[in-house]
Amino acid sequence: xxxxxxxxxxxxxxxxxxxxxxxxxxxxxxxxxxxxxxxxxxxxxxxxxxxxxxxxxxxxxxxxxxxxxxxxxxxxxxxxxxxxxxxxxxxxxxxxxxxxxxxxxxxxxxxxxxxxxxxxxxxxxxxxxxxxxxxxxxxxxxxxxxxxxxxxxxxxxxxxxxxxxxxxxxxxxxxxxxxxxxxxxxxxxxxxxxxxxxxxxxxxxxxxxxxxxxxxxxxxxxxxxxxxxxxxxxxxxxxxxxxxxxxxxxxxxxxxxxxxxxxxxxxxxxxxxxx
Amino acid sequence: xxxxxxxxxxxxxxxxxxxxxxxxxxxxxxxxxxxxxxxxxxxxxxxxxxxxxxxxxxxxxxxxxxxxxxxxxxxxxxxxxxxxxxxxxxxxxxxxxxxxxxxxxxxxxxxxxxxxxxxxxxxxxxxxxxxxxxxxxxxxxxxxxxxxxxxxxxxxxxxxxxxxxxxxxxxxxxxxxxxxxxxxxxxxxxxxxxxxxxxxxxxxxxxxxxxxxxxxxxxxxxxxxxxxxxxxxxxxxxxxxxxxxxxxxxxxxxxxxx
Numbered sequence: 001x002x003x004x005x006x007x008x009x010x011x012x013x014x015x016x017x018x019x020x021x022x023x024x025x026x027x028x029x030x031x032x033x034x035x036x037x038x039x040x041x042x043x044x045x046x047x048x049x050x051x052x053x054x055x056x057x058x059x060x061x062x063x064x065x066x067x068x069x070x071x072x073x074x075x076x077x078x079x080x081x082x083x084x085x086x087x088x089x090x091x092x093x094x095x096x097x098x099x100x101x102x103x104x105x106x107x108x109x110x111x112x113x114x115x116x117x118x119x120x121x122x123x124x125x126x127x128x129x130x131x132x133x134x135x136x137x138x139x140x141x142x143x144x145x146x147x148x149x150x151x152x153x154x155x156x157x158x159x160x161x162x163x164x165x166x167x168x169x170x171x172x173x174x175x176x177x178x179x180x181x182x183x184x185x186x187x188x189x190x191x192x193x194x195x196x197x198x199x200x201x202x203x204x205x206x207x208x209x210x211x212x213x214x215x216x217x218x219x220x221x222x223x224x225x226x227x228x229x230x231x232x233x234x235x236x237x238x239x240x241x242x243x244x245x246x247x248x249x250x251x252x253x254x255x256x257x258x259x260x261x262x263x264x265x266x267x268x269x270x271x272x273x274x275x
Numbered sequence: 276x277x278x279x280x281x282x283x284x285x286x287x288x289x290x291x292x293x294x295x296x297x298x299x300x301x302x303x304x305x306x307x308x309x310x311x312x313x314x315x316x317x318x319x320x321x322x323x324x325x326x327x328x329x330x331x332x333x334x335x336x337x338x339x340x341x342x343x344x345x346x347x348x349x350x351x352x353x354x355x356x357x358x359x360x361x362x363x364x365x366x367x368x369x370x371x372x373x374x375x376x377x378x379x380x381x382x383x384x385x386x387x388x389x390x391x392x393x394x395x396x397x398x399x400x401x402x403x404x405x406x407x408x409x410x411x412x413x414x415x416x417x418x419x420x421x422x423x424x425x426x427x428x429x430x431x432x433x434x435x436x437x438x439x440x441x442x443x444x445x446x447x448x449x450x451x452x453x454x455x456x457x458x459x460x461x462x463x464x465x466x467x468x469x470x471x472x473x474x475x476x477x478x479x480x481x482x483x484x485x486x487x488x489x490x491x492x493x494x495x496x497x498x499x500x501x502x503x504x505x506x507x508x509x510x511x512x513x514x515x516x517x518x519x520x521x522x523x524x525x526x527x528x529x530x531x532x533x
Binding site for chain 2: 052055056057081084085087088089091092093095096097098108109112114157
Protein backbone atom coordinates (compact mmCIF):
# COMPACT_ATOMS: atom_id res chain seq x y z
CA UNK A 1 0.00 0.00 0.00
CA UNK A 2 1.32 3.38 -0.94
CA UNK A 3 0.89 6.32 1.43
CA UNK A 4 -1.73 7.66 -1.00
CA UNK A 5 -3.95 4.72 -0.10
CA UNK A 6 -3.37 4.65 3.65
CA UNK A 7 -4.39 8.21 4.21
CA UNK A 8 -7.71 9.97 3.91
CA UNK A 9 -6.04 12.79 2.03
CA UNK A 10 -2.56 12.92 0.57
CA UNK A 11 -0.90 15.88 -1.10
CA UNK A 12 2.10 15.11 -3.30
CA UNK A 13 4.72 17.62 -4.48
CA UNK A 14 2.05 20.23 -5.02
CA UNK A 15 3.18 23.34 -6.88
CA UNK A 16 1.15 26.39 -7.71
CA UNK A 17 1.93 29.88 -8.95
CA UNK A 18 -0.60 32.66 -8.67
CA UNK A 19 -0.10 36.02 -10.35
CA UNK A 20 3.50 35.17 -11.25
CA UNK A 21 4.39 34.30 -7.66
CA UNK A 22 5.19 30.74 -6.65
CA UNK A 23 2.86 30.21 -3.69
CA UNK A 24 3.21 26.46 -3.17
CA UNK A 25 6.63 25.00 -3.86
CA UNK A 26 6.22 21.27 -3.58
CA UNK A 27 3.93 20.60 -0.64
CA UNK A 28 3.84 17.06 0.75
CA UNK A 29 1.20 16.33 3.36
CA UNK A 30 -0.72 13.33 4.61
CA UNK A 31 -3.90 13.47 6.62
CA UNK A 32 -4.89 10.29 8.43
CA UNK A 33 -8.41 9.04 8.68
CA UNK A 34 -10.36 10.60 11.52
CA UNK A 35 -7.72 13.07 12.64
CA UNK A 36 -7.80 16.82 12.81
CA UNK A 37 -4.83 18.28 11.02
CA UNK A 38 -4.06 21.92 11.67
CA UNK A 39 -1.93 23.78 9.15
CA UNK A 40 -0.19 26.80 10.60
CA UNK A 41 1.87 29.49 8.97
CA UNK A 42 2.12 33.20 8.39
CA UNK A 43 -0.56 35.16 6.57
CA UNK A 44 0.00 34.79 2.86
CA UNK A 45 2.19 31.69 3.13
CA UNK A 46 -0.21 29.66 1.00
CA UNK A 47 -2.29 27.91 3.66
CA UNK A 48 -5.64 28.87 2.14
CA UNK A 49 -4.36 28.11 -1.36
CA UNK A 50 -3.39 24.62 -0.18
CA UNK A 51 -6.83 24.14 1.34
CA UNK A 52 -8.48 25.25 -1.89
CA UNK A 53 -6.48 22.65 -3.82
CA UNK A 54 -7.76 19.93 -1.53
CA UNK A 55 -11.36 20.97 -2.00
CA UNK A 56 -10.91 21.34 -5.77
CA UNK A 57 -11.26 25.12 -6.05
CA UNK A 58 -7.75 25.42 -7.48
CA UNK A 59 -6.03 23.17 -9.98
CA UNK A 60 -2.36 22.39 -9.29
CA UNK A 61 0.41 23.41 -11.71
CA UNK A 62 2.26 20.27 -10.69
CA UNK A 63 1.72 17.48 -8.18
CA UNK A 64 -1.43 15.72 -7.10
CA UNK A 65 -4.05 15.50 -4.40
CA UNK A 66 -5.40 12.07 -3.42
CA UNK A 67 -8.76 11.67 -1.71
CA UNK A 68 -9.24 8.20 -0.23
CA UNK A 69 -6.46 7.02 -2.51
CA UNK A 70 -8.06 8.42 -5.64
CA UNK A 71 -6.40 11.20 -7.61
CA UNK A 72 -8.51 14.34 -7.67
CA UNK A 73 -7.13 15.85 -10.84
CA UNK A 74 -6.93 14.24 -14.22
CA UNK A 75 -10.07 12.18 -13.63
CA UNK A 76 -13.42 12.81 -15.32
CA UNK A 77 -15.49 15.75 -14.14
CA UNK A 78 -18.20 13.52 -12.70
CA UNK A 79 -15.60 11.47 -10.76
CA UNK A 80 -14.11 14.67 -9.46
CA UNK A 81 -17.47 16.05 -8.40
CA UNK A 82 -18.28 12.81 -6.65
CA UNK A 83 -15.05 12.98 -4.63
CA UNK A 84 -15.63 16.61 -3.80
CA UNK A 85 -19.22 16.08 -2.69
CA UNK A 86 -17.75 14.40 0.39
CA UNK A 87 -16.37 17.74 1.56
CA UNK A 88 -17.84 20.43 3.75
CA UNK A 89 -15.98 23.69 4.02
CA UNK A 90 -16.22 26.55 6.49
CA UNK A 91 -14.94 29.74 4.89
CA UNK A 92 -13.02 32.48 6.64
CA UNK A 93 -15.86 35.00 6.37
CA UNK A 94 -18.50 32.23 6.52
CA UNK A 95 -19.41 33.07 2.87
CA UNK A 96 -23.13 32.68 3.47
CA UNK A 97 -25.32 33.52 0.48
CA UNK A 98 -26.74 36.85 1.54
CA UNK A 99 -29.76 36.75 -0.74
CA UNK A 100 -30.99 33.55 0.92
CA UNK A 101 -32.36 32.91 4.41
CA UNK A 102 -30.41 30.93 7.00
CA UNK A 103 -32.60 27.88 6.34
CA UNK A 104 -32.00 28.12 2.59
CA UNK A 105 -28.27 28.47 3.22
CA UNK A 106 -28.09 25.40 5.44
CA UNK A 107 -30.23 23.27 3.12
CA UNK A 108 -28.62 24.67 -0.04
CA UNK A 109 -27.37 21.35 -1.35
CA UNK A 110 -30.70 19.67 -0.61
CA UNK A 111 -32.74 22.42 -2.29
CA UNK A 112 -30.51 22.27 -5.38
CA UNK A 113 -30.82 18.50 -5.70
CA UNK A 114 -34.67 18.79 -5.62
CA UNK A 115 -34.86 15.33 -4.07
CA UNK A 116 -36.15 16.32 -0.65
CA UNK A 117 -39.56 17.36 0.61
CA UNK A 118 -39.94 20.64 2.47
CA UNK A 119 -40.61 18.68 5.64
CA UNK A 120 -37.38 16.69 5.37
CA UNK A 121 -35.42 19.84 4.72
CA UNK A 122 -36.97 21.63 7.69
CA UNK A 123 -35.92 18.70 9.84
CA UNK A 124 -32.34 18.78 8.50
CA UNK A 125 -32.08 22.55 9.01
CA UNK A 126 -33.36 22.35 12.58
CA UNK A 127 -31.07 19.43 13.39
CA UNK A 128 -27.91 21.01 11.98
CA UNK A 129 -28.59 24.40 13.50
CA UNK A 130 -29.11 22.76 16.85
CA UNK A 131 -25.77 20.99 16.50
CA UNK A 132 -24.03 24.34 16.22
CA UNK A 133 -26.05 25.74 19.10
CA UNK A 134 -28.48 27.92 17.21
CA UNK A 135 -32.25 27.86 16.99
CA UNK A 136 -35.11 30.11 16.01
CA UNK A 137 -33.09 31.98 13.39
CA UNK A 138 -33.88 29.89 10.31
CA UNK A 139 -36.03 32.60 8.75
CA UNK A 140 -33.45 35.42 9.14
CA UNK A 141 -31.03 36.70 6.51
CA UNK A 142 -27.25 36.36 7.11
CA UNK A 143 -26.80 40.14 7.45
CA UNK A 144 -28.97 40.06 10.59
CA UNK A 145 -26.50 37.80 12.43
CA UNK A 146 -23.25 38.57 14.26
CA UNK A 147 -19.92 37.35 12.88
CA UNK A 148 -19.76 34.44 15.31
CA UNK A 149 -23.29 33.34 14.53
CA UNK A 150 -22.56 33.55 10.80
CA UNK A 151 -19.61 31.19 11.28
CA UNK A 152 -21.84 28.74 13.12
CA UNK A 153 -24.37 28.85 10.30
CA UNK A 154 -21.47 28.36 7.87
CA UNK A 155 -20.51 25.26 9.84
CA UNK A 156 -24.12 24.03 9.88
CA UNK A 157 -24.18 24.42 6.09
CA UNK A 158 -20.85 22.60 5.75
CA UNK A 159 -22.13 19.58 7.72
CA UNK A 160 -25.66 19.60 6.29
CA UNK A 161 -24.96 16.84 3.77
CA UNK A 162 -23.03 14.67 6.27
CA UNK A 163 -19.56 15.07 4.75
CA UNK A 164 -16.61 12.77 5.37
CA UNK A 165 -14.18 15.67 5.42
CA UNK A 166 -14.56 19.11 6.95
CA UNK A 167 -12.19 21.91 6.06
CA UNK A 168 -11.90 25.05 8.16
CA UNK A 169 -10.31 28.19 6.73
CA UNK A 170 -9.22 30.35 9.68
CA UNK A 171 -12.18 29.34 11.83
CA UNK A 172 -11.38 31.70 14.72
CA UNK A 173 -9.99 34.72 12.86
CA UNK A 174 -11.89 37.92 13.58
CA UNK A 175 -13.76 36.56 16.58
CA UNK A 176 -13.42 37.63 20.20
CA UNK A 177 -11.52 35.12 22.41
CA UNK A 178 -14.67 33.70 23.99
CA UNK A 179 -16.44 33.24 20.68
CA UNK A 180 -13.22 31.79 19.25
CA UNK A 181 -13.11 29.21 22.02
CA UNK A 182 -16.75 28.32 21.43
CA UNK A 183 -15.90 27.66 17.79
CA UNK A 184 -12.96 25.49 18.93
CA UNK A 185 -15.33 23.49 21.16
CA UNK A 186 -17.70 23.15 18.25
CA UNK A 187 -14.92 21.78 16.03
CA UNK A 188 -14.00 19.24 18.72
CA UNK A 189 -17.66 18.35 19.12
CA UNK A 190 -18.06 17.80 15.36
CA UNK A 191 -15.03 15.55 15.43
CA UNK A 192 -16.55 13.44 18.21
CA UNK A 193 -20.10 13.25 16.91
CA UNK A 194 -19.59 13.01 13.17
CA UNK A 195 -16.42 10.93 13.05
CA UNK A 196 -14.97 13.02 10.24
CA UNK A 197 -11.49 13.86 9.00
CA UNK A 198 -10.75 17.56 9.39
CA UNK A 199 -8.22 20.05 8.19
CA UNK A 200 -8.03 23.50 9.70
CA UNK A 201 -5.88 26.37 8.54
CA UNK A 202 -5.07 28.97 11.15
CA UNK A 203 -2.46 31.24 12.68
CA UNK A 204 -4.22 31.22 16.03
CA UNK A 205 -1.95 28.97 18.12
CA UNK A 206 -4.41 28.72 21.03
CA UNK A 207 -6.94 27.26 18.64
CA UNK A 208 -4.34 25.03 16.98
CA UNK A 209 -3.21 23.43 20.25
CA UNK A 210 -6.79 22.87 21.32
CA UNK A 211 -8.24 21.22 18.23
CA UNK A 212 -5.26 19.54 16.56
CA UNK A 213 -4.26 15.90 16.56
CA UNK A 214 -1.30 16.93 14.48
CA UNK A 215 0.08 20.28 13.38
CA UNK A 216 1.90 21.05 10.14
CA UNK A 217 3.79 24.23 9.59
CA UNK A 218 3.88 25.75 6.14
CA UNK A 219 6.74 28.12 5.40
CA UNK A 220 7.60 29.63 2.03
CA UNK A 221 5.36 27.22 0.19
CA UNK A 222 6.62 24.03 1.82
CA UNK A 223 5.76 21.94 4.87
CA UNK A 224 8.71 22.31 7.23
CA UNK A 225 7.45 20.22 10.16
CA UNK A 226 4.53 17.95 11.00
CA UNK A 227 3.99 16.63 14.52
CA UNK A 228 1.67 16.40 17.51
CA UNK A 229 0.90 19.64 19.36
CA UNK A 230 3.10 18.54 22.29
CA UNK A 231 6.11 17.90 20.14
CA UNK A 232 5.55 20.99 18.01
CA UNK A 233 5.75 23.01 21.23
CA UNK A 234 9.15 21.45 21.92
CA UNK A 235 10.34 21.76 18.32
CA UNK A 236 14.00 22.47 17.70
CA UNK A 237 13.28 24.07 14.32
CA UNK A 238 14.01 27.79 14.76
CA UNK A 239 11.32 28.79 12.23
CA UNK A 240 8.65 26.77 14.03
CA UNK A 241 9.81 28.09 17.40
CA UNK A 242 9.62 31.68 16.25
CA UNK A 243 6.17 31.23 14.77
CA UNK A 244 4.49 29.39 17.64
CA UNK A 245 5.89 31.86 20.15
CA UNK A 246 4.84 34.79 18.02
CA UNK A 247 8.20 36.56 18.07
CA UNK A 248 8.96 39.43 15.73
CA UNK A 249 12.67 38.60 15.60
CA UNK A 250 14.06 35.34 14.40
CA UNK A 251 14.90 33.47 11.24
CA UNK A 252 11.56 34.28 9.60
CA UNK A 253 12.24 37.48 7.74
CA UNK A 254 9.98 40.42 8.36
CA UNK A 255 10.07 44.03 7.34
CA UNK A 256 11.39 46.06 10.23
CA UNK A 257 10.81 49.71 11.01
CA UNK A 258 13.47 51.82 9.35
CA UNK A 259 16.49 52.35 11.51
CA UNK A 260 15.28 50.02 14.25
CA UNK A 261 17.76 47.25 14.79
CA UNK A 262 15.72 45.13 17.11
CA UNK A 263 16.56 43.95 20.60
CA UNK A 264 20.25 43.54 21.39
CA UNK A 265 21.84 40.60 19.70
CA UNK A 266 19.85 40.69 16.47
CA UNK A 267 21.11 42.39 13.38
CA UNK A 268 19.05 45.25 12.06
CA UNK A 269 17.84 46.12 8.61
CA UNK A 270 15.32 44.71 6.23
CA UNK A 271 15.08 41.05 5.35
CA UNK A 272 18.04 39.96 7.35
CA UNK A 273 17.81 36.53 8.76
CA UNK A 274 20.41 35.73 11.41
CA UNK A 275 20.84 31.99 11.32
CA UNK B 276 5.04 52.42 -26.27
CA UNK B 277 5.02 49.39 -28.58
CA UNK B 278 5.14 47.17 -25.54
CA UNK B 279 2.18 49.04 -24.04
CA UNK B 280 0.08 48.70 -27.19
CA UNK B 281 1.11 45.07 -27.52
CA UNK B 282 0.18 44.28 -23.93
CA UNK B 283 -3.19 46.00 -24.26
CA UNK B 284 -3.96 44.18 -27.50
CA UNK B 285 -3.00 40.87 -25.94
CA UNK B 286 -5.22 41.70 -22.95
CA UNK B 287 -8.11 42.51 -25.23
CA UNK B 288 -7.78 39.32 -27.25
CA UNK B 289 -7.49 37.23 -24.08
CA UNK B 290 -10.65 38.81 -22.69
CA UNK B 291 -12.50 38.24 -25.93
CA UNK B 292 -11.51 34.59 -25.76
CA UNK B 293 -12.58 34.32 -22.12
CA UNK B 294 -15.94 35.91 -22.81
CA UNK B 295 -16.50 33.54 -25.74
CA UNK B 296 -15.71 30.59 -23.48
CA UNK B 297 -18.13 31.91 -20.89
CA UNK B 298 -20.81 32.26 -23.57
CA UNK B 299 -20.19 28.67 -24.62
CA UNK B 300 -20.39 27.48 -20.99
CA UNK B 301 -23.57 29.47 -20.49
CA UNK B 302 -25.27 27.99 -23.55
CA UNK B 303 -24.21 24.49 -22.50
CA UNK B 304 -25.50 25.00 -18.97
CA UNK B 305 -28.81 26.45 -20.16
CA UNK B 306 -29.92 22.95 -21.10
CA UNK B 307 -28.78 21.33 -17.88
CA UNK B 308 -31.51 20.20 -15.50
CA UNK B 309 -32.78 21.20 -13.02
CA UNK B 310 -33.31 24.65 -14.46
CA UNK B 311 -32.70 27.41 -11.85
CA UNK B 312 -36.32 28.58 -11.98
CA UNK B 313 -36.37 30.76 -8.93
CA UNK B 314 -33.26 32.76 -9.86
CA UNK B 315 -34.61 33.15 -13.38
CA UNK B 316 -37.91 34.70 -12.29
CA UNK B 317 -36.07 36.87 -9.78
CA UNK B 318 -33.93 38.22 -12.61
CA UNK B 319 -36.94 38.80 -14.88
CA UNK B 320 -38.35 41.02 -12.13
CA UNK B 321 -35.01 42.73 -11.42
CA UNK B 322 -33.94 43.39 -15.00
CA UNK B 323 -37.40 43.81 -16.54
CA UNK B 324 -40.17 44.84 -14.20
CA UNK B 325 -38.05 47.09 -11.99
CA UNK B 326 -36.67 48.87 -15.06
CA UNK B 327 -40.10 49.90 -16.34
CA UNK B 328 -40.16 53.37 -14.69
CA UNK B 329 -36.75 54.41 -16.01
CA UNK B 330 -37.53 53.01 -19.46
CA UNK B 331 -40.87 54.80 -19.50
CA UNK B 332 -39.30 58.13 -18.65
CA UNK B 333 -36.50 57.71 -21.21
CA UNK B 334 -38.97 56.71 -23.92
CA UNK B 335 -41.57 59.42 -23.38
CA UNK B 336 -39.00 62.21 -23.28
CA UNK B 337 -37.16 60.86 -26.32
CA UNK B 338 -40.38 60.71 -28.33
CA UNK B 339 -41.46 64.16 -27.21
CA UNK B 340 -38.12 65.82 -27.88
CA UNK B 341 -37.79 64.11 -31.25
CA UNK B 342 -41.24 65.34 -32.34
CA UNK B 343 -40.45 68.83 -31.15
CA UNK B 344 -37.08 69.05 -32.89
CA UNK B 345 -38.09 67.55 -36.21
CA UNK B 346 -41.51 69.23 -36.22
CA UNK B 347 -40.21 72.76 -35.85
CA UNK B 348 -37.34 72.08 -38.23
CA UNK B 349 -39.80 70.93 -40.87
CA UNK B 350 -42.15 73.83 -40.33
CA UNK B 351 -39.33 76.32 -40.63
CA UNK B 352 -37.75 74.81 -43.74
CA UNK B 353 -40.29 73.01 -45.87
CA UNK B 354 -43.84 74.24 -45.34
CA UNK B 355 -46.54 71.59 -45.33
CA UNK B 356 -44.35 68.66 -44.39
CA UNK B 357 -44.95 68.75 -40.65
CA UNK B 358 -47.46 65.90 -40.70
CA UNK B 359 -44.50 63.66 -41.60
CA UNK B 360 -43.33 64.12 -38.01
CA UNK B 361 -45.33 61.02 -37.09
CA UNK B 362 -43.43 58.85 -39.54
CA UNK B 363 -40.07 60.33 -38.67
CA UNK B 364 -40.54 59.72 -34.96
CA UNK B 365 -41.83 56.19 -35.50
CA UNK B 366 -38.98 55.21 -37.81
CA UNK B 367 -36.17 56.72 -35.74
CA UNK B 368 -37.51 55.16 -32.57
CA UNK B 369 -38.23 51.65 -33.79
CA UNK B 370 -35.10 51.33 -35.91
CA UNK B 371 -32.52 52.96 -33.74
CA UNK B 372 -33.34 55.03 -30.69
CA UNK B 373 -35.66 52.57 -28.98
CA UNK B 374 -33.26 49.59 -28.91
CA UNK B 375 -30.15 51.60 -28.16
CA UNK B 376 -31.50 53.96 -25.49
CA UNK B 377 -33.31 51.13 -23.78
CA UNK B 378 -30.14 49.00 -23.82
CA UNK B 379 -27.96 51.82 -22.46
CA UNK B 380 -30.42 52.49 -19.63
CA UNK B 381 -30.57 48.79 -18.72
CA UNK B 382 -26.78 48.57 -18.91
CA UNK B 383 -26.55 51.34 -16.33
CA UNK B 384 -29.30 49.98 -14.16
CA UNK B 385 -29.18 46.18 -14.34
CA UNK B 386 -25.68 45.62 -15.77
CA UNK B 387 -24.02 47.49 -12.93
CA UNK B 388 -26.21 45.65 -10.43
CA UNK B 389 -25.25 42.24 -11.81
CA UNK B 390 -21.51 43.02 -11.74
CA UNK B 391 -21.67 44.47 -8.23
CA UNK B 392 -23.64 41.50 -6.90
CA UNK B 393 -21.52 38.77 -8.50
CA UNK B 394 -18.33 40.73 -7.73
CA UNK B 395 -19.27 40.94 -4.06
CA UNK B 396 -20.04 37.23 -4.05
CA UNK B 397 -16.59 36.63 -5.55
CA UNK B 398 -14.63 38.68 -3.01
CA UNK B 399 -16.59 37.25 -0.06
CA UNK B 400 -15.88 33.69 -1.29
CA UNK B 401 -19.56 32.97 -1.95
CA UNK B 402 -18.68 31.76 -5.45
CA UNK B 403 -16.17 29.31 -3.93
CA UNK B 404 -18.85 28.27 -1.44
CA UNK B 405 -21.21 27.51 -4.33
CA UNK B 406 -18.62 25.17 -5.83
CA UNK B 407 -18.00 23.36 -2.54
CA UNK B 408 -21.77 22.85 -2.28
CA UNK B 409 -21.73 21.09 -5.67
CA UNK B 410 -23.41 23.98 -7.50
CA UNK B 411 -22.02 25.20 -10.82
CA UNK B 412 -21.74 29.02 -10.62
CA UNK B 413 -22.38 29.40 -14.36
CA UNK B 414 -25.55 27.33 -14.10
CA UNK B 415 -26.71 28.91 -10.85
CA UNK B 416 -25.79 32.56 -11.46
CA UNK B 417 -25.16 33.33 -15.12
CA UNK B 418 -27.75 31.22 -16.96
CA UNK B 419 -30.74 32.87 -15.21
CA UNK B 420 -29.33 36.35 -15.80
CA UNK B 421 -28.42 35.89 -19.45
CA UNK B 422 -31.70 34.18 -20.25
CA UNK B 423 -33.68 36.87 -18.46
CA UNK B 424 -31.73 39.57 -20.33
CA UNK B 425 -32.32 37.99 -23.73
CA UNK B 426 -36.05 37.66 -23.08
CA UNK B 427 -36.66 40.94 -21.28
CA UNK B 428 -34.73 43.35 -23.50
CA UNK B 429 -36.95 42.90 -26.61
CA UNK B 430 -40.04 43.35 -24.45
CA UNK B 431 -38.63 46.50 -22.89
CA UNK B 432 -37.66 47.74 -26.35
CA UNK B 433 -41.19 47.17 -27.64
CA UNK B 434 -42.46 49.07 -24.63
CA UNK B 435 -39.98 51.88 -25.36
CA UNK B 436 -41.14 52.04 -29.00
CA UNK B 437 -44.79 52.36 -28.02
CA UNK B 438 -44.23 54.92 -25.29
CA UNK B 439 -41.91 57.02 -27.45
CA UNK B 440 -44.40 57.12 -30.32
CA UNK B 441 -47.07 58.07 -27.82
CA UNK B 442 -44.80 60.81 -26.40
CA UNK B 443 -44.24 62.17 -29.90
CA UNK B 444 -47.98 62.24 -30.51
CA UNK B 445 -48.67 64.14 -27.30
CA UNK B 446 -46.27 66.89 -28.31
CA UNK B 447 -47.52 66.95 -31.89
CA UNK B 448 -51.17 67.31 -30.88
CA UNK B 449 -50.99 69.40 -27.75
CA UNK B 450 -47.97 71.60 -28.30
CA UNK B 451 -47.74 71.94 -32.07
CA UNK B 452 -51.43 71.47 -32.91
CA UNK B 453 -50.85 69.09 -35.81
CA UNK B 454 -53.70 67.28 -37.55
CA UNK B 455 -54.31 63.96 -35.76
CA UNK B 456 -55.47 61.83 -38.68
CA UNK B 457 -52.62 62.98 -40.89
CA UNK B 458 -50.08 62.31 -38.16
CA UNK B 459 -51.32 58.79 -37.49
CA UNK B 460 -51.70 58.12 -41.20
CA UNK B 461 -48.04 58.96 -41.94
CA UNK B 462 -46.93 56.90 -38.96
CA UNK B 463 -48.76 53.82 -40.20
CA UNK B 464 -47.80 54.38 -43.82
CA UNK B 465 -44.07 54.80 -43.22
CA UNK B 466 -43.62 52.21 -40.49
CA UNK B 467 -43.22 48.57 -41.54
CA UNK B 468 -43.09 45.41 -39.50
CA UNK B 469 -39.47 44.87 -40.48
CA UNK B 470 -38.51 48.18 -38.82
CA UNK B 471 -39.85 46.90 -35.54
CA UNK B 472 -38.40 43.43 -36.07
CA UNK B 473 -34.92 44.71 -36.81
CA UNK B 474 -35.01 46.75 -33.64
CA UNK B 475 -36.08 43.74 -31.64
CA UNK B 476 -33.36 41.52 -33.14
CA UNK B 477 -30.81 44.11 -32.06
CA UNK B 478 -32.26 44.22 -28.59
CA UNK B 479 -31.87 40.45 -28.16
CA UNK B 480 -28.15 40.84 -28.87
CA UNK B 481 -27.97 43.83 -26.50
CA UNK B 482 -29.65 41.78 -23.77
CA UNK B 483 -27.01 39.09 -24.21
CA UNK B 484 -24.15 41.62 -24.18
CA UNK B 485 -25.40 43.36 -21.03
CA UNK B 486 -25.87 40.24 -18.93
CA UNK B 487 -22.89 38.29 -20.24
CA UNK B 488 -20.33 41.09 -19.88
CA UNK B 489 -21.77 42.12 -16.51
CA UNK B 490 -21.45 38.54 -15.23
CA UNK B 491 -17.97 38.17 -16.72
CA UNK B 492 -16.72 41.31 -15.00
CA UNK B 493 -18.31 40.16 -11.75
CA UNK B 494 -16.49 36.85 -11.91
CA UNK B 495 -13.17 38.59 -12.57
CA UNK B 496 -13.48 40.85 -9.54
CA UNK B 497 -10.53 40.86 -7.17
CA UNK B 498 -9.66 42.72 -4.02
CA UNK B 499 -12.50 43.79 -1.78
CA UNK B 500 -14.82 46.79 -2.01
CA UNK B 501 -12.42 48.73 -4.21
CA UNK B 502 -12.29 45.84 -6.65
CA UNK B 503 -16.08 45.65 -6.82
CA UNK B 504 -16.27 49.38 -7.59
CA UNK B 505 -13.63 49.11 -10.30
CA UNK B 506 -15.18 46.13 -12.03
CA UNK B 507 -18.65 47.71 -11.91
CA UNK B 508 -17.37 50.82 -13.65
CA UNK B 509 -15.43 48.78 -16.20
CA UNK B 510 -18.47 46.60 -16.78
CA UNK B 511 -20.78 49.50 -17.68
CA UNK B 512 -18.16 51.08 -19.94
CA UNK B 513 -17.47 47.77 -21.71
CA UNK B 514 -21.17 47.05 -22.14
CA UNK B 515 -21.92 50.49 -23.61
CA UNK B 516 -18.99 50.33 -26.02
CA UNK B 517 -19.88 46.86 -27.19
CA UNK B 518 -23.55 47.87 -27.62
CA UNK B 519 -22.52 50.77 -29.86
CA UNK B 520 -20.14 48.56 -31.82
CA UNK B 521 -22.67 45.78 -32.35
CA UNK B 522 -25.36 48.32 -33.16
CA UNK B 523 -23.35 49.41 -36.16
CA UNK B 524 -22.57 45.85 -37.25
CA UNK B 525 -26.17 44.70 -36.88
CA UNK B 526 -27.59 47.76 -38.58
CA UNK B 527 -25.40 47.24 -41.62
CA UNK B 528 -26.19 43.51 -41.69
CA UNK B 529 -29.93 43.96 -41.24
CA UNK B 530 -30.37 46.81 -43.69
CA UNK B 531 -28.47 45.05 -46.47
CA UNK B 532 -30.12 41.66 -46.02
CA UNK B 533 -33.75 42.78 -45.66
